[in-house]
Amino acid sequence: MDRALINFASIAKLMFMKNGITRREALKQMGLLMAGTAVTATGISSLAACGNSPKKRIILYFTGTGNCLYVARQLADNNTEILSIPQLVKQDRYEFEADEIGIVYPIYGHMPPSMVRNFIKHARLVAPYKFAVLTFGNRKCDAVEIWDRISQDAGNRFDYITTMIMVDNWLPNFDMNEQIKIDKGIPANLQRISADIAQQRHWHEPVTEEERMQHQEFLQRSGLDPDKGFLLLSQDYFVVTDRCIGCAACVDVCPRGNYEMTSQGVKTDGECEFCFACIQNCPQKAIQFSTGERNLLVRNGEKNPEARYRNEHVSLWDIKASNRQ
Ligand SMILES: Cc1cc2nc3c(=O)[nH]c(=O)nc-3n(C[C@H](O)[C@H](O)[C@H](O)COP(=O)(O)O)c2cc1C
Ligand code: SF4
Ligand code: SF4
Incomplete structure (x- = not known):
């Protein structure tokens, strides 16, 4: 899928250079060319932004090893601003307005990173549609409900919350050389999420009672404070x-x-x-x-x-x- 996207962007770039049209125009023409053909959902999301009334999308992210930045980029279209939460915190920027605002972060013990937690408490996100994608590597437990609680308490309710499995970067338990060999179905998951967001789906990924209990057991074992997480x-x-x-x-x-x-x-x-x-x-x-x-x-x-x-x-x-x- 990535290769398809890269090719799509490269062909648009060639059209841009050859015909002297803007890159946006080139992508638009590509979109028309590809309409009706089997493109990835990520591609469809890009095409949608080239329509008559492009929506402005902001995607906020936090990353340690790049998974979340990669996901943020894959969910971006031509009208998307991708913003790093550590940079926003540094700049003291907490107010955002757009047609759609998304957040992508890695779960740590099923909870958001401390900086993301503090950010959402201070942030004012004004958008008719808000989505969250929580990346994880092995066990998500009730991460979706945890984010729902934290974000609602902060007055920033999210319409769509889902998880996405990727390489697990938790070094104590996993050998990174082994992790990268595992097929985690990333293209299919990106396609699913892109399609959901493109149609502004209102949905919170369901959580089981067993997952809630697993998180409670984790908290007991780790001794972490559920109001702080990893700090x-x-x-x-x-x-x-x-x-x-x-x-x-x-x-x-x-x-x-x-x-x-x-x-x-x-x-x-x-x-x-x-x-x-x-x-x-x-x-x-x-x-x-x-x-x-x-x-x-x-x-x-x-x-x-x-x-x-x-x-x-x-x-x-x-x-x-x-x-x-
Ligand atoms: C401190 C820490 C805690 C983590 N806890 C979990 C966890 O509870 N469940 C899980 O499946 N993955 C866990 N992970 C894995 C990350 O959530 C996952 O690899 C994520 O995609 C990393 O994103 P990044 O590359 O954007 O930093 C943890 C990673 C770290 C560093
Ligand atoms: S010191 Fe802590 S916050 Fe800084 S990069 Fe390392 S793990 Fe992340
Ligand atoms: S600890 Fe590693 S990253 Fe830091 S200065 Fe030394 S070699 Fe560079």
Whole structure:
């Protein structure tokens, strides 16, 4: 599907260069050409935006390893603004108005990242249609209901909430080299979600009683506060080894600005989202978990310290641009 989309965009670009028409015009003509043929739902969403009355869509996202940025981009059309939540927080921007506003974030212990939780509490999202896509890797439990509660309490009710399975970047349990080999049906899921959003479907993905119970068990085991989720201290959980070459990638990818280059090397401290942007994006694999009984969540270290993950469609530069403080 990705290849089809890339081809679609490339042909439009060629038309744009060859015929001297705008890229938007080219895409519009492509849309007319392809009408009635079997295109992906993501493609249909793009075509819809080229119609007579394009809707303005805003997609807000948070990402550590690129899955959510990839999804946000796939759900975008020509009239979509894709905005990084860490950048919005940095700019103190909380008011948005559009025809459609979406949010894409990774679930952490089935809950939203702390920054996303705080953002939605302060945000004023004015749109006739609001959708949320929660990415996860293995077990979503009642993530949909958790978001529904948090967003409703904040006065920002979402009309559509769904989950989407992707590579699980939770290093303590998963070997990233194994995760990337698993077919998680991403194109089909993107197609489903794009089609739902294109027709402004009002729907919350159902949650079972068993999933609710699993989340409660998780809270008990992890000791996490359900009102805070993952909000830890980076100095307790991460160490920088002598593999470090001082490239400063960790400084730029941390949405909390927790890394600093000092005369004694790289230091980390501060409240931490546990997004793993630092540990996963360090090109030297120089960042590791600080294990020990106190650090319950990473007590057993990680599955494969030599395997790291970033979504294949997302660059290190993209993560830096999304998260840099
Ligand atoms: C701290 C943390 C907690 C996570 N908790 C869950 C979870 O409870 N269930 C799950 O299926 N995936 C979990 N994941 C996996 C991520 O939700 C998933 O890989 C997500 O797509 C990552 O998105 P990103 O690449 O945009 O950061 C967790 C990941 C992290 C880092
Ligand atoms: S990203 Fe890794 S190698 Fe680069 S400065 Fe940070 S710890 Fe060192
Ligand atoms: S220290 Fe690492 S895990 Fe914590 S917020 Fe920064 S990048 Fe994310």
